[in-house]
Amino acid sequence: EPEVTQTPSHQVTQMGQEVILRCVPISNHLYFYWYRQILGQKVEFLVSFYNNEISEKSEIFDDQFSVERPDGSNFTLKIRSTKLEDSAMYFCASMTDRGGPEAFFGQGTRLTVV
């Protein structure tokens, strides 16, 4: 069964450092998403991406964040200068059609900023 793959599963970084979280969505999917879950809290939408551009972003997704689909298979989330409050689980998701079939989520990357 196809799945969304995220790497790494856990990343520890120092405050102020740049991190790149990687995702390989399911190959025939068209819509891609990043979500964030701070420990013990709900899952929050960060950004959606379609047709090689951002289609929507939340207030959380400020100038420190960027997304890219560099090679047609990977989908990355970059945080330019990490803060302590960026520590969270980051989930990548992909969907074949907007709002239709369920979003397939990756297993998540736990980011710890120290």
Place this chain on the structure above:
Amino acid sequence: AQKVTQAQTEISVVEKEDVTLDCVYETRDTTYYLFWYKQPPSGELVFLIRRNSFDEQNEISGRYSWNFQKSTSSFNFTITASQVVDSAVYFCALSEVYYQGGKLIFGQGTELSVKP
């Protein structure tokens, strides 16, 4: 504005008890999807069910059942004869089909603890 409310933060039951997790949503759209996800202690999000706003039939899958009532904007989830393996955080989510991007809006989650 879109919103999902799961008023029960934590529920604790003894194995074999039935348990219902509540979900109430708000949306301005007439076409939308509702979801339930399970998050076990390992952290991944496991898809359980998706319902569209035009299908109010209740659904049963093994020990799981879902009750969708548009009149009360609720999409409740019942586990029959709960088991220890059901212990997890359960999230209800809403997706507005015609909203640009099709993002999911999650509730706060209900942590279910099933004790032996």
